[in-house]
Amino acid sequence: MARSDGELILVAGGAGFIGSHLTLRLLSEGHQVLCLDNLQTARSSNLRLLEGRPGFRFVEGDIVNPLPTAVTEQAHRITRIYNLACAASPPQYQADPEHTMLTNVVGTHHLLRLAEQARARFLLTSTSEVYGDPEVHPQREDYRGSTSCTGPRACYDEGKRAAEALTFDYARMNRAEVRVARIFNTYGPNMHPDDGRVVSNLICQALSDRPITIYGDGSQTRSFCYVSDLVDGLIRLMESDIDGTEPVNLGNPLELTVGDLADRIVAMTGTRNALVHRPLPQDDPRRRRPDITRARDLLGWSPRVSLDEGLAKTCAWFAEELAVEREAVAAE
Amino acid sequence: MARSDGELILVAGGAGFIGSHLTLRLLSEGHQVLCLDNLQTARSSNLRLLEGRPGFRFVEGDIVNPLPTAVTEQAHRITRIYNLACAASPPQYQADPEHTMLTNVVGTHHLLRLAEQARARFLLTSTSEVYGDPEVHPQREDYRGSTSCTGPRACYDEGKRAAEALTFDYARMNRAEVRVARIFNTYGPNMHPDDGRVVSNLICQALSDRPITIYGDGSQTRSFCYVSDLVDGLIRLMESDIDGTEPVNLGNPLELTVGDLADRIVAMTGTRNALVHRPLPQDDPRRRRPDITRARDLLGWSPRVSLDEGLAKTCAWFAEELAVEREAVAAE
Numbered sequence: 012m013a014r015s016d017g018e019l020i021l022v023a024g025g026a027g028f029i030g031s032h033l034t035l036r037l038l039s040e041g042h043q044v045l046c047l048d049n050l051q052t053a054r055s056s057n058l059r060l061l062e063g064r065p066g067f068r069f070v071e072g073d074i075v076n077p078l079p080t081a082v083t084e085q086a087h088r089i090t091r092i093y094n095l096a097c098a099a100s101p102p103q104y105q106a107d108p109e110h111t112m113l114t115n116v117v118g119t120h121h122l123l124r125l126a127e128q129a130r131a132r133f134l135l136t137s138t139s140e141v142y143g144d145p146e147v148h149p150q151r152e153d154y155r156g157s158t159s160c161t162g163p164r165a166c167y168d169e170g171k172r173a174a175e176a177l178t179f180d181y182a183r184m185n186r187a188e189v190r191v192a193r194i195f196n197t198y199g200p201n202m203h204p205d206d207g208r209v210v211s212n213l214i215c216q217a218l219s220d221r222p223i224t225i226y227g228d229g230s231q232t233r234s235f236c237y238v239s240d241l242v243d244g245l246i247r248l249m250e251s252d253i254d255g256t257e258p259v260n261l262g263n264p265l266e267l268t269v270g271d272l273a274d275r276i277v278a279m280t281g282t283r284n285a286l287v288h289r290p291l292p293q294d295d296p297r298r299r300r301p302d303i304t305r306a307r308d309l310l311g312w313s314p315r316v317s318l319d320e321g322l323a324k325t326c327a328w329f330a331e332e333l334a335v336e337r338e339a340v341a342a343e
Numbered sequence: 344m345a346r347s348d349g350e351l352i353l354v355a356g357g358a359g360f361i362g363s364h365l366t367l368r369l370l371s372e373g374h375q376v377l378c379l380d381n382l383q384t385a386r387s388s389n390l391r392l393l394e395g396r397p398g399f400r401f402v403e404g405d406i407v408n409p410l411p412t413a414v415t416e417q418a419h420r421i422t423r424i425y426n427l428a429c430a431a432s433p434p435q436y437q438a439d440p441e442h443t444m445l446t447n448v449v450g451t452h453h454l455l456r457l458a459e460q461a462r463a464r465f466l467l468t469s470t471s472e473v474y475g476d477p478e479v480h481p482q483r484e485d486y487r488g489s490t491s492c493t494g495p496r497a498c499y500d501e502g503k504r505a506a507e508a509l510t511f512d513y514a515r516m517n518r519a520e521v522r523v524a525r526i527f528n529t530y531g532p533n534m535h536p537d538d539g540r541v542v543s544n545l546i547c548q549a550l551s552d553r554p555i556t557i558y559g560d561g562s563q564t565r566s567f568c569y570v571s572d573l574v575d576g577l578i579r580l581m582e583s584d585i586d587g588t589e590p591v592n593l594g595n596p597l598e599l600t601v602g603d604l605a606d607r608i609v610a611m612t613g614t615r616n617a618l619v620h621r622p623l624p625q626d627d628p629r630r631r632r633p634d635i636t637r638a639r640d641l642l643g644w645s646p647r648v649s650l651d652e653g654l655a656k657t658c659a660w661f662a663e664e665l666a667v668e669r670e671a672v673a674a675e
Contacts, residue, residue, distance in 0.1 A: 039510075047409075097533065098392065100393035108508075108509075108515075109452075109509065109512060109513075109516075110518070112448070112452075112505060112508060112509050112512070113448075113452065116444070116445075116448045116449070116505060117448070119451060120441070120444075120445065141492060145486065153488045155490060155491055155492075156492075157476065157485055157487045158487060159503075160473060160487075160488075160507045160508050160511075161507060161508070161511050161588075161589065161590060162511075163515070165504075165508035165512070166508055166509070166512055169501070169504045169505045169507075169508040170344045170505060170508070172490075172492040172497075172501045173444060173448060173492075173501045173502060173504070175493060175497070175501075175503040176349070176444060176492050176498055176501040176502070177440075177441065177444050177498070178438075179493050179497065180434075180440040180444070180497070180498055181440060183440075183495070184440070184441075230520040231577070256493075257493065258493060281626070318410040
């Protein structure tokens with residue numbers, strides 16, 4: 012349902028993987044969207060998908076800095092703020108851990124202040140990483156998690172935990188209406204081919220002539236949610252009238268091993284590339300599966316896209332992307 | 344051992360409870376100390392104890408803001424930075440949770456940047472609160488903890504976890520030499536009578552005509568370290584040549600119930616005030632005891648002041664403080 016012309020939705024990180032899908036969906040519903048992105052991990056092709064669409068406006072900026080005037084001068088029109096701004100794959104967020112921590116804490120703080128000033132509802136995209144390497148399975152929202160605050164994943168995991176704390180304090184003090192989503196692994200078109208996440212890694216390897224890498228013995232599990240389902244969950248959460256003082260898991264409860272995922276992608280692509288094993292990174296979680304009872308009960312949400320359907324769409328999209336890249340290289 | 348005249352130690356939070364003891368000790372060893380404090384929870388009497396002493400200089404400022412010029416212009420002289428700046432008792436740090444989070448993350452960040460610029464060694468005073476309500480007993484440094492990132496203690500607990508993450512990232516990236524102490528309950532003179540912590544609460548109640556309050560049934564345990572022992576541990580940690588990429592617990596491993604503590608204070612003061620029970624605050628930890636093997640092995644440190652000796656000194660100090668307060672009220 013489209014809002015009146017004056018209303019505006021701010022999507023921080025709107026040119027990223029999930030952000031670009033969310034922005035497209037909001038635009039398709041007739042909303043005006045202000046996309047704030049530092050283009051750190053966003054692909055320029057994501058931005059090209061968005062630019063020129065009615066209702067879309069892009070502002071380049073980093074939420075660790077005071078928000079750009081192009082955003083703050085629109086505060087009176089902003090009714091919703093989605094915070095999706097942070098590199099989410101370990102190689103990317105570990106490249107500059109200081110910036111990752113500040114993005115989560117200082118960036119979230121800047122957006123919360125804007126939400127308070129604008130009386131806009133604020134949604135933080137938190138993460139299943141707040142559960143760390145979980146000892147409880149599946150993970151419910153009241154599980155406190157097992158994260159390391161001393162290791163190389165801490166800039167992201169502890170940063171998101173701190174961002175949640177700050178967000179819930181804004182709610183407790185009646186300074187802003189808030190929603191917190193804990194997003195589990197998500198995949199689909201618009202991912203970065205080199206972002207180092209398992210689905211994009213495996214598909215890109217299978218579609219090229221590189222060996223298929225499995226970290227550890229492949230017995231670690233993950234649960235993969237197709238991006239359109241995830242975006243649907245985010246919008247439902249934002250627009251629901253639930254009490255926002257509790258986080259909500261969003262993810263696909265179908266759990267499979269990384270080895271099983273690789274087998275499916277090998278079968279789907281028909282690759283004959285070799286499989287190679289690499290050591291597990293430090294603090295890599297062994298199991299991950301969301302308990303989505305809360306999302307089901309409160310939002311009437313559950314994922315609809317099957318893994319095979321989602322993987323087929325994602326493989327088709329990557330095949331096209333890699334073909335475009337090859338043509339570009341050949342033309343040089 | 345005194346340093347050369349040019350060298351300077353920065354103590355952020357140096358007018359607070361532990362900070363004032365640390366500063367006094369450093370001054371008594373012949374060091375020059377720059378004390379940076381926002382006077383949020385510091386007592387003016389602490390500051391009066393320090394002012395006028397040779398080598399002492401006070402700068403009023405809040406580490407959530409860019410550091411004052413009076414500090415940054417001394418960067419070339421600063422060789423050590425102790426960060427003790429944050430309200431530490433729940434009523435105090437929960438009064439402004441946003442400020443608590445920013446003190447821990449943004450404040451620590453400002454001091455780490457200064458440490459990098461000054462090539463000074465940086466010590467973060469983290470806390471046993473990073474263990475939350477622990478399921479493992481006693482708490483070793485490699486226990487990941489059980490904190491809630493959604494509750495009212497999160498601004499402090501998750502803020503300190505994030506501050507640790509940032510500090511260890513500075514070490515991993517060779518941007519600063521760091522030390523991280525996880526401080527367990529500490530008590531002694533210079534505590535704030537109204538800071539809401541159990542030792543000061545019980546002693547001040549026993550020494551006045553107020554009822555002695557026990558939260559819950561008093562069976563929750565704590566371990567109390569006398570402040571001179573703690574300060575000794577902080578200085579040893581700062582000056583040791585250990586690999587700084589791991590935190591070190593500092594606390595007294597003698598564990599007792601809050602009920603037992605109350606009994607000792609009642610016996611020591613001879614109070615006949617009534618005992619009253621109040622509900623336990625949300626997320627109050629049930630047990631706390633440090634495993635100090637690491638501090639023993641690496642620093643040769645363990646507490647020396649017995650509980651009875653420390654409590655006697657603390658009671659004597661509070662008796663004098665309360666007498667001064669009563670005289671001041673009577674004279675008005």
